[in-house]
Amino acid sequence: RHRLLLENAQQLVLVCGRGEEYLRRDGAASLALLPGASLVVGLDGCIKAVGQADAIRNQFSGATFERIIDCSGKCVLPGLVDAHTHPVWAGDRVHEFAMKLAGASYMEIHQAGGGIHFTVEHTRKASEEELFNTFKHRLERMRRAGSTLVECKSGYGLNLETELKMLRVIERAKQSMDIGISSTYCGAHSVPRGKTATEATDDIINNHLPKLKELKLSGEIHVNNIDVFCEKGVFDLDSTRRILQAGKDIGLQINFHGDELHPMKSAELGAELGARAISHLEEISDEGITAMARAKCAAVLLPTTAYMLRLKQPPARKMLEEGVIVALGSDFNPNAYCFSMVSHSSYLNQHELMKSLTCTTYPMVMHLACVNMKMSMNEALAAATINAAYALGKSDTHGSIETGKQGDLVIINSSRWEHLIYQFGGHEALIDYVIVKGKVV
Ligand code: NIG
Numbered sequence: 161r162h163r164l165l166l167e168n169a170q171q172l173v174l175v176c177g178r179g180e181e182y183l184r185r186d187g188a189a190s191l192a193l194l195p196g197a198s199l200v201v202g203l204d205g206c207i208k209a210v211g212q213a214d215a216i217r218n219q220f221s222g223a224t225f226e227r228i229i230d231c232s233g234k235c236v237l238p239g240l241v242d243a244h245t246h247p248v249w250a251g252d253r254v255h256e257f258a259m260k261l262a263g264a265s266y267m268e269i270h271q272a273g274g275g276i277h278f279t280v281e282h283t284r285k286a287s288e289e290e291l292f293n294t295f296k297h298r299l300e301r302m303r304r305a306g307s308t309l310v311e312c313k314s315g316y317g318l319n320l321e322t323e324l325k326m327l328r329v330i331e332r333a334k335q336s337m338d339i340g341i342s343s344t345y346c347g348a349h350s351v352p353r354g355k356t357a358t359e360a361t362d363d364i365i366n367n368h369l370p371k372l373k374e375l376k377l378s379g380e381i382h383v384n385n386i387d388v389f390c391e392k393g394v395f396d397l398d399s400t401r402r403i404l405q406a407g408k409d410i411g412l413q414i415n416f417h418g419d420e421l422h423p424m425k426s427a428e429l430g431a432e433l434g435a436r437a438i439s440h441l442e443e444i445s446d447e448g449i450t451a452m453a454r455a456k457c458a459a460v461l462l463p464t465t466a467y468m469l470r471l472k473q474p475p476a477r478k479m480l481e482e483g484v485i486v487a488l489g490s491d492f493n494p495n496a497y498c499f500s501m502v503s504h505s506s507y508l509n510q511h512e513l514m515k516s517l518t519c520t521t522y523p524m525v526m527h528l529a530c531v532n533m534k535m536s537m538n539e540a541l542a543a544a545t546i547n548a549a550y551a552l553g554k555s556d557t558h559g560s561i562e563t564g565k566q567g568d569l570v571i572i573n574s575s576r577w578e579h580l581i582y583q584f585g586g587h588e589a590l591i592d593y594v595i596v597k598g599k600v601v
């Protein structure tokens with residue numbers, strides 16, 4: 161008995177790579193396409209077999225399946241991996257959008273007490289239940305758009321109490337929802353009002369991190385990554401180094417914001433500290449690119465932010481040519497709010513409501529990466545699957561279709577997989593099924 165049989169897909173996109181064999185640049189062998197393919201997911205949620213439809217039919221002739229999906233005329237892809245999101249917060253920043261359109265920069269708004277500070281104020285006031293409910297809804301929408309593994313950051317608390325509240329909310333979703341989550345402590349997202357950067361750094365190292373260690377040991381909250389916003393006027397290179405090193409010392413993977421608005425040598429620092437990934441990198445130096453390639457430190461590029469803030473694009477092509485592992489993330493946050501809220505019409509039941517949502521987030525990110533960062537569609541798909549899984553330290557189990565990996569899949573109603581990137585907007589009509597551990601979600 162098995163959980164799922166996908167039969168006779170027009171194209172099945174395997175994506176290459178396991179563990180360290182991530183895909184670095186476009187090439188003939190970069191994406192393996194299987195025509196006329198079938199796939200079996202076992203009761204353990206892992207992929208049992210993948211191959212030609214006839215061969216799978218023979219191999220599983222006497223078997224029973226909890227669910228069979230006829231994929232004729234459709235494409236099967238690995239579930240998408242979103243390597244960077246800030247999805248737990250209260251309040252939105254629509255008023256700041258108008259300010260930005262009128263010419264205010266991200267940092268001007270931040271320094272005037274808005275931006276992250278505004279969100280911190282609202283998130284501190286929100287109840288845990290309220291935060292969980294909006295977060296859950298956001299995760300459902302991300303999943304509807306094909307994301308099956310999502311990195312989720314804290315970072316709108318800054319004080320220990322609210323950071324822990326956010327991390328508990330993330331932990332609760334980890335335990336209760338059918339979606340993969342990699343959680344990130346981002347208490348150094350901004351310097352809290354009334355503190356200097358040095359005081360905030362000391363507080364994190366002396367109070368926050370020991371508490372996280374304790375909660376991990378007691379099994380209450382298991383955080384995966386540590387993040388810092390390494391930026392001029394936020395945390396400088398020295399504070400960033402201290403925080404990241406202290407996080408690494410308690411077993412967290414380093415995964416931080418760097419070289420976004422100003423060249424900070426964040427990439428060089430990350431490579432030196434053994435960071436798993438660095439995000440943004442619009443202002444990375446040539447030396448930083450070389451260092452990241454050598455250190456196998458993934459670059460998580462965020463096309464929505466560069467677009468929203470009209471920043472210069474990160475040098476994706478140069479990174480790819482130099483052998484950097486390029487991944488993608490949606491950076492979903494109140495600054496780059498990339499899916500539209502829908503009004504809850506009373507006649508819609510929950511299922512119809514979910515179907516009616518326009519969930520364009522992550523496929524849109526791949527589209528932007530191709531158009532604005534000049535990545536190929538193969539590169540964008542690898543960046544949004546296997547390389548993003550690598551950035552989270554999960555490429556052994558996620559990010560590609562291979563026997564033994566988790567059965568996380570996306571089925572699109574098109575005979576060519578590229579439609580997932582080519583079409584922008586309206587993905588609810590294109591994505592037929594999203595599958596997590598062999599279960600249609
Ligand atoms: O990745 N740059 C810092 N952090 C976020 C933005 C967070 C916010 O503005 O609320 C980012 O873009």
Ligand code: FE
Pocket residue numbers: 244245246417491493
């Ligand atoms: Fe971010």
